[in-house]
Amino acid sequence: MAICAQSPLKPINLSPHLNHPTIHKSPFTCNFSLSSKPTPTLSTEPTPTLTSVTTFAPATVANLGPGFDFLGCAVDGLGDFVSLSVDPSVHPGQLSISSISGNASSKLSKDPLLNCAGISALAAMKLLNIRSVGLSLSLQKGLPLGSGLGSSAASAAAAAVAVNSLFGSPLTHLELVHAGLESESKVSGYHADNIAPAIMGGFILIRSYEPLDLVKLEFPEVNDLYFVLVSPEFEAPTKKMRAALPKEIGMPHHVWNSSQAAALVAAVLKGDVAGLGKAMSSDKVVEPTRAPLIPGMMAVKKAAIEGGAFGCTISGAGPTAVAITDNEEKGREIGERMVEAFWKEGGLKAAAVVQKLDRVGARVVSSVPR
Amino acid sequence: MAICAQSPLKPINLSPHLNHPTIHKSPFTCNFSLSSKPTPTLSTEPTPTLTSVTTFAPATVANLGPGFDFLGCAVDGLGDFVSLSVDPSVHPGQLSISSISGNASSKLSKDPLLNCAGISALAAMKLLNIRSVGLSLSLQKGLPLGSGLGSSAASAAAAAVAVNSLFGSPLTHLELVHAGLESESKVSGYHADNIAPAIMGGFILIRSYEPLDLVKLEFPEVNDLYFVLVSPEFEAPTKKMRAALPKEIGMPHHVWNSSQAAALVAAVLKGDVAGLGKAMSSDKVVEPTRAPLIPGMMAVKKAAIEGGAFGCTISGAGPTAVAITDNEEKGREIGERMVEAFWKEGGLKAAAVVQKLDRVGARVVSSVPR
CATH class of the missing domain: 3.30.70.890 (GHMP kinase, C-terminal domain)
Incomplete structure (x- = not known):
């Protein structure tokens, strides 16, 4: 398990492309509509393809000045970790938060309904229609709370992607963003300018919410930023x-x-x-x-x-x-x-x-x- | 002389790249500052390299919805023509408007100080420090007035480029836009969202006026629009x-x-x-x-x-x-x-x-x- 304690703003030495072959990549522009409460998008319940998984989601910078409330980007080397495993001791279809460590861990609730990672994981489970398997989640906060670096979004993004990965990654980026938005709307408002780049990386323009329409803005790789x-x-x-x-x-x-x-x-x-x-x-x-x-x-x-x-x-x-x-x-x-x-x-x-x-x-x- | 009468919105059959080698092309982003009244940018007065020249400037679509007051683009096949010649009968350093034809020509003044093309041509002459040569201008309106297609900007753009071309094109795009802005500010307000694309073509984003900062947005040539x-x-x-x-x-x-x-x-x-x-x-x-x-x-x-x-x-x-x-x-x-x-x-x-x-x-x- 790659969980390691991080102090505030202490960069993580992380190989970003490692073990990252399964997340669905969205095209440049993607239109996708979901009701405000996620409903299952799969007709049949998927079975887990992994026993456990650890995910990382990066810090994000929202607004960027004039991009207030519709633009954000992800920043490498700072972020949160989520470890998720199939847990026979957890009631099928439910989620348990087994541990929270790292920054301000004592301030965070272990009740999945009151925790960013928990809410997002549950939303992803709902989208996947998970009813037969119970999951156990462990959250490692690398980001400080309330710093303006998308701390809640990083937890939510890592959790949604962990759930998705455990079941073979059938959800698209947009579905994952929607799961994360369930959490964000309860913590900091219905804004995708942190959660979208936390999940998709790079610069993301939120073009609309109804339907959710995100535009990934590719910053050329040859230029240093x-x-x-x-x-x-x-x-x-x-x-x-x-x-x-x-x-x-x-x-x-x-x-x-x-x-x-x-x-x-x-x-x-x-x-x-x-x-x-x-x-x-x-x-x-x-x-x-x-x-x-x-x-x-x-x-x-x-x-x-x-x-x-x-x-x-x-x-x-x-x-x-x-x-x-x-x-x-x-x-x-x-x-x-x-x-x-x-x-x-x-x-x-x-x-x-x-x-x-x-x-x-x-x-x-x-x-x-x- | 390639002057031909155009009815409103009747497209012009024009070979756009013909005889167009001398206009300075600006880079993607160009910063340029000029006081609100153009002042000469050349220390020595240039001599004419042509006896006469005919220019065309296209219609423009400003605003494009949410780009209100800072975005515009040029539209092929519709526009105004200006013919300009060295005229020994005109007082050195001055400009005479010899004829106006085409759309609504009777509504337009032949006083250079009250005519879009005249104001812009005079501003370009001032930038070039023209004192020894008198010029004669003939305006052919292809665009209807007050249609929302940048009629005044087309006249101003064609005139500024005509003056510049007559003297070997020493002015940059930004200087030409500034000359055109002299005219626009008197006719429709100090806005560059018509004059900038009329001079530079394509889509132009006006980023600031002080200093004048224009961003040319290249629409990929392979795509049809x-x-x-x-x-x-x-x-x-x-x-x-x-x-x-x-x-x-x-x-x-x-x-x-x-x-x-x-x-x-x-x-x-x-x-x-x-x-x-x-x-x-x-x-x-x-x-x-x-x-x-x-x-x-x-x-x-x-x-x-x-x-x-x-x-x-x-x-x-x-x-x-x-x-x-x-x-x-x-x-x-x-x-x-x-x-x-x-x-x-x-x-x-x-x-x-x-x-x-x-x-x-x-x-x-x-x-x-x-």
Whole structure:
């Protein structure tokens, strides 16, 4: 079993393509409709093809500035693990959470109905119509809670993919996203901008929810893209972060942000890191209202840009700051400046990591065949 | 001289690549800053390399639904011509408009300071620092006025490129756009979503004005894309069309339209005509307020979609409706349905044409060397 304890923002040494042959890959654009409550998509119940499986799902950066509530991407080397096994001691069709370890494990419920991984696993089991087998799940939190790095989505993604893999991976990416959305809607709202990239990897544009329509934006492999993630020791007041959002946006800001979102997507598809950073930095709608709630954030952004980052903004609802660059060493220097700015201007201790784009998404890292 | 009279929406048989070797091509993204009043960019005044030149600039479709005020594209086969010659009878450094013919020519002023082509030509002359040569301009309007097809931008683009070509084409695309913007700002507001594609061809995203930053979005050549343009005999009340715009946009609509603009750009770059149509059709901010001001517009959109179009919206501020498809013959059928709907539901006579994307932009069609 590949479970290992991870401290917050401590990158994982993980071979991303290992044991990852079975997850269905969606095409560039995929339309798929599901009712808000998953209903079984298989007419016959599948039998397990594995005895146990361990999966990993990456951290995600949602919003990326002007992509508020519809754009997110996955970040390599940070994430959560789920181990899942067929367990004769668990009632058929049911799920038991046997253990939770790692970050903030004491804060998480072992009741599957109150746990991100549990809710998502149960939703995937429902989609698969699992009635004859009981499952036991163990969650290893690599991500800190409430950091703006898609912690709940990573647990949900790892759990859904674990269930799917255990039964031969009949579910599509979109079905897995829908299972994960069951969890996300209970924890942080009905938003797919973390769960979709956590499952599918790369950059994902959420085009609509009814029906669920996701567009994977391929960032060219030849271009280098590094995320500098700087997480301060600060609890972003989630309710405040939502309440701070403007209810109405003036037409000039609407046009501006729309054009920047469009430019951001163009930059991703062209592999234009400078353009991506510029667009990411350009949000005039959400960032200006949220940044003041995170001590030092504007100074951190300034430090990142002055340090050579192509762009910087809040990751998700924060408090993590995300900057981008095309060079790992430069990324570390930028990270140091950002950590310093959090301390000097916000009075907050912070930790920085430099990570690549995760192009794979949630995946199997080890398994035991039947 | 290749000037020929064109009736409204009568496509031009034009060889687009003929005599078009000298216009500077901009890279994918180009940053360029100019003050609002063009100032000379050349230290020495260039001498004419041609005695006379005739240029063509295409019609343009601005907005494309959620790309309101920052996205536009050029449409092949419809546009304006400008003929320009060195004229010793014109005072050095000045411009004379010798003739205006074609659509609505009687409505247009021959005073260069009150004419789109004149203003743009003078701005280009200023950029080139022309003081020793007088020029004579003749404008051939192929586009109807106030149709939502970028009529003023086509005249301005053809004029700016004519001036540039006459002097050996030292100006860049961005400088030419800036010259055209001088005209647009006086006629229809400081917007580059018509003038930029009229000059540069293809799809253009206007990322910012200060500095002027344009992103050319290459639609893959292998994919077929046809525009069905249906222009009713109706004067869109420009002031009303602007006044109808909402001043404030609720957050859900802001997020929706931003995501559709982003999806539109992704579809363009991927050559995904269906995705492009879907995004183009999805505007919840501008179209719902403007469409009711054009009799029959919503029925026309419905007819287009029912006829198999991938999407349909208002071209620019209207009244032209634009639908897209991937097949010319299908485009003609869709056009017939749209014309019928304008008549049945709006009581308006309308004419339809089916045109391809213009990838070239304003260009020289004939010239006489010195």
